[in-house]
Amino acid sequence: MSSTIIEQGTVEKPHSEKNYLNADHTLKSWLLTVDHKRIGILYLISVTFFFFIGAIAAAMIRYELTSPKGILLSSEVYNKTFSAHGIYMVFQFLVVAIPAVLGNFLIPIMIGARDMAFPRLNLLSWYMFITGGALISLSFILGGVDAGWTFYVPLSTLSENQISLCLVGIFITGFSSIFTAVNFVATIHKMRAPGMTWYRLPLFIWSHYATAIVVLLGTPVVAITLFLVVVERGFGFGIFSPELGGDPVLFQHLFWFYSHPAVYIMILPAFGIISEVITCFSRRPIFGYRFIAYSSLAIAFLGFAVWGHHMFISSQSAFQGIVFSIITWVLAIPSAIKMFNWATTMYKGSVHFSTPMLYALGFMGLFLIGGLTGLHLASIDTDIHVTGTYFIVAHFHYVMVGGTILGYLGGIHFWFPKMFGRTYSEFWGRLSAMIVFVGFNLTFFPQFMVGYLGMPRRYHYYYFAPEWQIYHILSTAGSSVLGLGFLMPGIYLTYAIFKGKKAGANPWGAKGLEWEKCASPPVTENFSEPVIVTGSIYDYNPEEDSKLYENEDDSMLSGRGGL
Amino acid sequence: MGWGPFQFNIMPEPASKHAPYYDALFMAITGLAALFTIMVVAMIIFFASKYRRGTKVDRKNILTHHTGLELIWMGVPLVLAFLMFGWSTKNYMSVRTMPKDAVEIFCIGKQWMWHFQHMNGVRENNELHVVVGKPVKITMISQDVIHSLYLPEMRAQYMVVPGRYTELAFTPTKPGRYKILCAMHCGTQHSEMVGQLYVMNPTEYAEWVDKGGNKYKEKPLTIQEAGAQIYNEKGCANCHTGVDNPRAPTLNGIFGKSRRFADGTTAVADREYLREAIKMPHKKLTAGWENTMPVYGGTLTELQVLQLAEYIKTLTPGKGDFERQDMKRSTPGSSGDSSPVDVANKGGSAGNAQFRTSEGRR
Numbered sequence: 001m002s003s004t005i006i007e008q009g010t011v012e013k014p015h016s017e018k019n020y021l022n023a024d025h026t027l028k029s030w031l032l033t034v035d036h037k038r039i040g041i042l043y044l045i046s047v048t049f050f051f052f053i054g055a056i057a058a059a060m061i062r063y064e065l066t067s068p069k070g071i072l073l074s075s076e077v078y079n080k081t082f083s084a085h086g087i088y089m090v091f092q093f094l095v096v097a098i099p100a101v102l103g104n105f106l107i108p109i110m111i112g113a114r115d116m117a118f119p120r121l122n123l124l125s126w127y128m129f130i131t132g133g134a135l136i137s138l139s140f141i142l143g144g145v146d147a148g149w150t151f152y153v154p155l156s157t158l159s160e161n162q163i164s165l166c167l168v169g170i171f172i173t174g175f176s177s178i179f180t181a182v183n184f185v186a187t188i189h190k191m192r193a194p195g196m197t198w199y200r201l202p203l204f205i206w207s208h209y210a211t212a213i214v215v216l217l218g219t220p221v222v223a224i225t226l227f228l229v230v231v232e233r234g235f236g237f238g239i240f241s242p243e244l245g246g247d248p249v250l251f252q253h254l255f256w257f258y259s260h261p262a263v264y265i266m267i268l269p270a271f272g273i274i275s276e277v278i279t280c281f282s283r284r285p286i287f288g289y290r291f292i293a294y295s296s297l298a299i300a301f302l303g304f305a306v307w308g309h310h311m312f313i314s315s316q317s318a319f320q321g322i323v324f325s326i327i328t329w330v331l332a333i334p335s336a337i338k339m340f341n342w343a344t345t346m347y348k349g350s351v352h353f354s355t356p357m358l359y360a361l362g363f364m365g366l367f368l369i370g371g372l373t374g375l376h377l378a379s380i381d382t383d384i385h386v387t388g389t390y391f392i393v394a395h396f397h398y399v400m401v402g403g404t405i406l407g408y409l410g411g412i413h414f415w416f417p418k419m420f421g422r423t424y425s426e427f428w429g430r431l432s433a434m435i436v437f438v439g440f441n442l443t444f445f446p447q448f449m450v451g452y453l454g455m456p457r458r459y460h461y462y463y464f465a466p467e468w469q470i471y472h473i474l475s476t477a478g479s480s481v482l483g484l485g486f487l488m489p490g491i492y493l494t495y496a497i498f499k500g501k502k503a504g505a506n507p508w509g510a511k512g513l514e515w516e517k518c519a520s521p522p523v524t525e526n527f528s529e530p531v532i533v534t535g536s537i538y539d540y541n542p543e544e545d546s547k548l549y550e551n552e553d554d555s556m557l558s559g560r561g562g563l
Numbered sequence: 564m565g566w567g568p569f570q571f572n573i574m575p576e577p578a579s580k581h582a583p584y585y586d587a588l589f590m591a592i593t594g595l596a597a598l599f600t601i602m603v604v605a606m607i608i609f610f611a612s613k614y615r616r617g618t619k620v621d622r623k624n625i626l627t628h629h630t631g632l633e634l635i636w637m638g639v640p641l642v643l644a645f646l647m648f649g650w651s652t653k654n655y656m657s658v659r660t661m662p663k664d665a666v667e668i669f670c671i672g673k674q675w676m677w678h679f680q681h682m683n684g685v686r687e688n689n690e691l692h693v694v695v696g697k698p699v700k701i702t703m704i705s706q707d708v709i710h711s712l713y714l715p716e717m718r719a720q721y722m723v724v725p726g727r728y729t730e731l732a733f734t735p736t737k738p739g740r741y742k743i744l745c746a747m748h749c750g751t752q753h754s755e756m757v758g759q760l761y762v763m764n765p766t767e768y769a770e771w772v773d774k775g776g777n778k779y780k781e782k783p784l785t786i787q788e789a790g791a792q793i794y795n796e797k798g799c800a801n802c803h804t805g806v807d808n809p810r811a812p813t814l815n816g817i818f819g820k821s822r823r824f825a826d827g828t829t830a831v832a833d834r835e836y837l838r839e840a841i842k843m844p845h846k847k848l849t850a851g852w853e854n855t856m857p858v859y860g861g862t863l864t865e866l867q868v869l870q871l872a873e874y875i876k877t878l879t880p881g882k883g884d885f886e887r888q889d890m891k892r893s894t895p896g897s898s899g900d901s902s903p904v905d906v907a908n909k910g911g912s913a914g915n916a917q918f919r920t921s922e923g924r925r
Contacts, residue, residue: 242727464757
């Protein structure tokens, strides 16, 4: 470790310097911290934990489905397993992961602020997230929930299971998101450093701003809806059950009014990460900055007008269906804008295949497929046959796993040196990015096929159609590859936190306040001197950058070119 | 398709009139999606390899924005989107417009079973027999939670919701055995709420129907006859007679007609209205009458309500059959008049008033 050769990427500052990680070592200092960076790390640990629970449930589902007759579980336990998978992954991981971990950590640094606008609210939101997660976990310990993460009534009001407790947990987690969103909006509006104008904001900030607006408008609706289910279960108020004079389809309207925008809550932050990573590793200003920024806002607003496409066959009128269908078609455009702009950003760039870039390129491929198969579902006629089948399952996993989780992993790998002041092994990083990409496609592409054949989602048995088995076996085989791909970063990143090579302030040579003005890991105050922003954003020079590497062997797995 | 034990299909058999149209649109959208995927991926691969760090290529005069280019890649997909939307909506309207000449079938979804009732009285559980080439219209309602009747080979699906009727129509074109599935999670045995759809040749079907679905020793009651039986058993005729009377409005000829309610609103007396009027009569009181009818929400099953509605449909005004029947039964001393209907009519209740009226009219 005693390196005599000083190269880019090793120690630049004395080791003894205080930073947010070693400022205080007590457990109390972590649990009562109001430092946005430490709260980000608390979130990182907790979402990883919940992801692990959701992933175990997923593995059980995949194993069970390799046989048309089931293997280990009873139908009741199977239903609870997929409910757990959905509830943990959606409410305790996907909605929270990028904003609460990377957003919390980076937003104040990127805009040149010392902390969030409301640091104590930020800490409270983490405690609410943990409380919500604890109640959800308690509901599964006490008997489980079998209604799926969508909680459609009257199934969820008639079920004997621990649904009320679970819904209270989700309600509390929902308020944790709202608090985080309030913090983001206030911070981005009021805490920007002098000179940090709206058009100098990194696109990561724009996408988190759009996300926060969606959270603020949508989450209260789902919180109240789920609360009404609890009221109906507990006190017999007739809101949704037809037997009590309620309307079961009303629940679907209210639920999807939030839960469709929730898809954008999950994917918009990932868009922000991809914009940053693609720009950095193409070494040139991003193409169409304003179009990308505005398309985030367009998605946020249009996203509120398409919820009915989840309900084309739910007994809503044909006219309603057609209106929701056309708005959904239009909503494809802002995502297309982003995709084209990212691809064009590489034109005349100096492209480098580092680990974050591989994740970003993987994201683009998978999100393309995920987004474009959404067209089959926006189209009101083709939706009829495939809705409620594995086609839907494949579609939203391409968007949620291929999009959000690849974006999240790309972001974690990109900002890892900033968060922990150390670097990980580029070899293992690149390898894991490629394994995730291959495993992912192998897992979910067969699900498109079996869905088109008519396999409904949430089916435990399919002994009446043994011809579907081959697709399930392929999918399960892929999921073990995918699982390996997810496990690897868990291992080498954990290793790197403690034993990794020291990283300098700007190991990637990236632009942005967090790289240029802030140490790795940052000090508690983020910046040692006040920040004033003067230049324009993303002012890379690809020509100069490329010249530096003209004689270098930069093979994909050499593990040298990165840092 | 397949090899040895590995048998697989790549698309479900197209067995309805709509299926080829469906598949054409599905494939067109898939083609479009594939085209865009290949285009963008090719662009990414080309740029990423050509402008890879260290390659000696021109990197001068970088473009950071180009409004024309943005408008092109917004405009072209938008036009394509509208075209596909139009095509899809046309398909959708054709499949959601209920055919007039359809064979009518009723479907009750319950945890975890499909129950079908044909007009001629044949009932089936988790099986449905239909005739090839003739449109089928299924009127559906759920007895508990939301289900979704899904016939993949027909490319047909619609939800079966408690508390309201939904409809699904398709025209089978190929005789054979197909799947009936439930595509909305409905509880523990959701994946076992499956059945078979038999599409039969007309001769086979006629034979099957004639034998009462090979299930009954005697021919079953038709759906209207079953409805009439419930009508009598529950004593509906006690109040709802051939003409309006102080106790209740007549039901003869009301189906499909507009009704005026005590709160001033109006509605067409369709199946949905009849169901609510039977199960929760207090919700919409016909103008001019008191809230006296008992609630049948808990006593009648959804199937019985459907049968009653079909029977009420057959009651036509001016026929007079109904009145005469009532008259005969209420005549003291006539045979077999121990039913509660008659007991109620004997006293000086409001029921008698209409007998006098109808007598006077005659």
